[in-house]
Amino acid sequence: MATDGSKDAALAAEAASEISGGTGSELHIVHVMPQFPRHAYPGITPQVYSYVLDEMYREARELLDEQVRRVQNSGGRVAETHLKRGPAVADEILDLAEELGVGLIALGSRGLGPLKRLVLGSVAEGVVHHAPCPVLVLRGGPEAWPPRRVVIGDDGSEVAKVAGEVAASIGKLFGAQGLLVRVFPRLPKVDVEERELDARMADDELRREERKLEERAKEVEEALEIRLRVRLAVGDPASALLEAAEEDGHAERTLIAVGSRGLGVMRRIRLGSVSTKVLRAAKGPVIISPLPRAESIEQ
Numbered sequence: 001m002a003t004d005g006s007k008d009a010a011l012a013a014e015a016a017s018e019i020s021g022g023t024g025s026e027l028h029i030v031h032v033m034p035q036f037p038r039h040a041y042p043g044i045t046p047q048v049y050s051y052v053l054d055e056m057y058r059e060a061r062e063l064l065d066e067q068v069r070r071v072q073n074s075g076g077r078v079a080e081t082h083l084k085r086g087p088a089v090a091d092e093i094l095d096l097a098e099e100l101g102v103g104l105i106a107l108g109s110r111g112l113g114p115l116k117r118l119v120l121g122s123v124a125e126g127v128v129h130h131a132p133c134p135v136l137v138l139r140g141g142p143e144a145w146p147p148r149r150v151v152i153g154d155d156g157s158e159v160a161k162v163a164g165e166v167a168a169s170i171g172k173l174f175g176a177q178g179l180l181v182r183v184f185p186r187l188p189k190v191d192v193e194e195r196e197l198d199a200r201m202a203d204d205e206l207r208r209e210e211r212k213l214e215e216r217a218k219e220v221e222e223a224l225e226i227r228l229r230v231r232l233a234v235g236d237p238a239s240a241l242l243e244a245a246e247e248d249g250h251a252e253r254t255l256i257a258v259g260s261r262g263l264g265v266m267r268r269i270r271l272g273s274v275s276t277k278v279l280r281a282a283k284g285p286v287i288i289s290p291l292p293r294a295e296s297i298e299q
Contacts, residue, residue, distance in 0.1 A: 001029050001106045002093045002127070005063045008108025012138040013067050015145050015285070016106040017076030019136075022173040026079040028100060029067050032092040033060050033085040057083070090126030098132055104166065106136040109279075128279060129260060134166045134289040137279060140252035144284045146174040147255035151244045152228070153237060153274065154182050154216055159259030161216070163289035167257030168224050170287070176255070178228040180217045181244055182209065183237040206232060238277035245282065252284040259289045 001016035003009040020027040064081045084092040109124040150171035152164040217228040233240040245254040260275040275288045
């Protein structure tokens with residue numbers, strides 16, 4: 001769990017504590033200090049520079065100690081805390097995740113405006129798009145956890161399957177309801193043999209897809225003992241998932257899970273991926289499972 005002392009980071013601490021406790025996992029907490037390069041302040045004396053660094057370390061340690069107390073007060077246990085320092089917060093978090101071989105990264109999202117995110121990028125997005133494992137991003141305030149519902153976006157890919165299984169596992173801990181959604185940007189016009197489909201044939205094709213989705217839901221149900229409803233939709237995938245999260249009037253209490261296709265930075269900015277759109281627009285927690293590292297590099 002990565003923390004910066006913000007409200008959403010406190011929410012991430014609560015979530016990480018409950019998930020680690022419910023799954024018997026080790027919980028590690030990391031805080032990344034910003035760099036304080038001396039060359040940026042040429043008039044500063046060595047004494048002042050040393051004093052400022054000492055104060056920064058003291059405040060950082062206090063922040064980590066406070067997060068440990070939060071976890072312990074909620075009945076959790078912290079295996080270890082980690083204090084890092086570097087120019088890129090996301091890189092430090094990712095390096096530690098690789099070093100520890102973690103199964104889940106949890107962190108809060110500052111909720112920056114869309115323009116600032118496009119120009120600067122956020123720590124959450126930096127972690128999500130390069131993580132070696134699924135990432136749980138918390139936002140929405142104290143009412144956003146634990147989730148009442150889990151909405152899983154499934155496109156038949158392995159990353160979507162992993163995201164769905166992680167989200168379903170978390171949902172099971174809290175007795176959340178589950179919905180498995182597969183979205184088609186448009187209705188199919190041809191079948192697998194490239195024949196044009198009439199209305200009846202297109203309907204048959206959708207029924208076949210629904211059966212595939214029901215089979216996927218059954219796999220998750222048998223493995224995790226959680227009930228999942230299924231739904232097919234047509235339109236923009238991100239919008240369909242966000243609308244599904246809004247249905248009960250408590251979008252902040254709905255955990256959305258999607259896979260990330262590992263698109264390059266420029267392509268994400270031009271087109272936007274489903275995972276990026278959901279991450280930016282969701283009112284509640286989001287789980288994103290990344291593409292395996294080798295496949296991501298190839299793309």
